[in-house]
Amino acid sequence: MSHHIVEVTGLEFTYPDGTPALAGVSFRITHGESVAVVGANGAGKSTLLLHLNGVLVPQKGAVRIGEIPLTRQTLPEIRKTVGMVFQDPDDQLFMPTVYEDVAFGPLNLALPPDEVERRVRTALERVGAWDLRNRPPHRLSGGEKRAVAIATVLAMGPDILVMDEPTSNLDPRARRRLMDLLASFEHTKIIATHDLDMALELCHRTIVVHDGRITRDGPTAEMFTDDELLERSGLERPLGLRACPVCGSLPMAGLDAAEGG
């Protein structure tokens, strides 16, 4: 379906305090693609993502979701299509219980009560958090919070998922579980991350951002073996693509996975 397409052209953005964050960004992401946006701290990843569902409005350039250009008038429509998972789940979870938090979005869509309940249940079961439904969100573990934050977005029924550093601050087990969960989604996915190993596993395409510009856009596996590019962008080769520090052999598993995906 065409409305899964995300098209950004010539996007520029400077924060009110004068900090330039984006200096002409263009790309087109098509239906069902899974794309990593990587770059060092302050590269402009979060600023870019915030434009995709209209939290920030382009100062120059344009954002289109499918046929719809992003403007103040189309915001409600765009926000139903593009689900945003914020970097810090504590910013996203604000109701007294997990259940109500997930119900918040569907209730705002003015859906009938039984449809709200169906959506909440489906979303919580999808992320394996149905058992947490009566708990207060701020008492959950980091991994559980992240799962619930994703459920709050799924309950809105978006076609496109935008996620800002979803694996940051997770322990290895929680990170693994989250990656498996993300891999199971059929949505178009756009994931900002430092976690190049995750990018390699989940995203066949990567956009490298540096100082508010796109320095590279292409298949993930190619990009992460380009040490010079990584160096220029303030990044490091993912562990999965480094020579084994013990025996010196080059692991190929990661590459295969990335190319196969």
Added chain:
Amino acid sequence: MAGAERAFLDLGRLDRLAYADTPVHRLDPRAKIVATLVYLVAVVSHGKYEVSGLLPYAVFPAVLIAQADLPLGYLVRKLLVVAPFAMLVGAANPWLDRVPLLSVGPITVTGGWVSYASILVRFVLTIGAALVLVATTGFYGVCLGLRRLGTPRVMAVQLLLLYRYLFVLADEALCLVRARGLRSFGRRGTGVRVYGSLVGHLLLRTLDRARRIHTAMLCRGFTGEFHSLRTLRFRGADWAFLLGWSALFVVLRLVNVPRLVGALFV
């Protein structure tokens, strides 16, 4: 700093108390809100030297605490956290108002002391009732009820956000207090300057967080309208609660019960 941590930490418990299922919890939020408003007006409208006439009002929070099975110790601790404000508000009265009002043996009590006592009693009663309202209704329920009672949308939303930000503020304060505790190695003498920058930091961080939370609400379709999972229904029990208590408050406002009881026995 452990004291400050504990005082703040339990704010969320007030909301969680609202998830119990007792007859008081099941009442329509609007019945509880209006009854509490009548209560507040009655308590506040007494004369400034009134003390004995205020005491019977304690029956309202007391009965609700018992019926709703609320933890008394917790509510008292919340009261103590805000108590310093009340103590400050009336602190000048004993100096300003030195008119002797009554004498008990050799001790003469001035009007200032009596009005100070009156302020403290009112404070305990009104904040106590407000805490009980939130603990049996939940803050979201209170805002929802206010909205359905015809409060303008902006005001109900502001109130809800204010309350959320209180949590955020407490959270951020906790983080900063911990960071400071870690770096001052248990020494107390960290100085006024440090406190100043601590507070400045706190405000900035809270504003930032508050903005991010508001953004997240907007992203999930929040337009400022309140929605509830269950529909509000005003039933017989709600009318009985509202009219019964309101009638009692009117009586207490008009009749000084302790004096009346005292007069009977003199």
